[in-house]
Amino acid sequence: MIKLHGVALSPFVRKVRVALAEKNLPYESIPVMPFGPREEFMKISPLGKIPVLERDGFTVPDSSVIIAYLERTDPQPSLYPTDPQDFARALFLEEYADTRVADKLTTPFFQRFVRANILKEEPDEAKVQQALTEEIPPVLDYLESQITNPEAIIGGRFSIADIAIASPFVNFMHGKESVDASRWPKLAEYVATIHARPSFKALIEEELAFTKG
Template sequence: MSLKVIGVGLSPFVRKVRVFLAEKSLPYEHEPLVPMGDNPEYKAKSPLGKIPCLEHDGRPLPDSSVICQYLERIQPEPALYPADDWDFARTLWFEEYADTKMLEAGIPTFQENVLAKRFFQREPDTAKVEKAIDEDLPPFLDYLEGELGDQEYLVAGRFTLADIAVASPFVNFSYGGYRPDASRWPKLAAFLERIHARPSFKKIIEDDAKAMGL
């Protein structure tokens, strides 16, 4: 079986798939494509033009959520979705939560503090970063703090895709210099530290930081 992940490693969606593959011990090739400009060749594989796209034996499959569900079916062990129906649904919910509005709330930290200078040749818009940190992100962090309670993981008492999906955008926020304040969100801060320390996350975080000179 040959697997290839297309998409630059800095994308939280690409990271989600790469961590998922690492947790499954599935080897893959990585093509760090940046989704910029018109790219008809890539759009033939990923019609929305978004990354990631998985190639399985040369067949393209876009979208990180679709890819993870597919990988679970072709490599069921270790299971990264719970068997229980309710826990399964909760896992999908946390993925949706993280992939959409939570990412949107925090991404200015990364866009302004990392991408602006390096890729867009402009100074960071500090007002956008401050708004993200002071206004937009806290409600998301409050919610996650409450959902975690005294649990080690978000769902089913064990590591699942919910943990991968929620922890992935926080890698971007941390590249942008932001980490949740452990005195205000102690459970979330400890959770993120734990999840990011897993070998599947750690290697990717270090490699991508090195590649960016962070």
């Protein structure tokens, strides 16, 4: 049985959970918070980050590496395009999502949910407004420019790129924000379509039950 170390609200843990659901692979969740004392955890995650996947004593950290590994062990359904150019574009969009989309879109979530409910600190609403007015719009502009089909950003077929892009938009929602459909119509439809897939929908419902307490 696969074990997944991490916590559900992490966009990177969610990436792996969606991939496991798409591949119909059962797993057990091992709760590990992203910060705090973790000498033991560093042995299986040298960068100290979640998620880590464990299977038959083998451990592998990093959502991108984990999903690439799962693609080799459990190839169907494939989460990577076969066309070489589409494959490269999908990997870059995954990287863009992990680096830029996750970083910017989690600001409202971190301030309004993590600080308020977990760290028991006052949210910094000025930081949220700065993100919403200055940092996030260029990211949404870029994504809007990439979408031609609401079902899949590359080649008309759901892939790792869709998993990586749609995941931090769940955190955006937990931060009480959504895509303004009058400004980014293709992106708003795309995010809603990907979030309606059974793999995402089940996790979103589970997470909302937790965040709404």
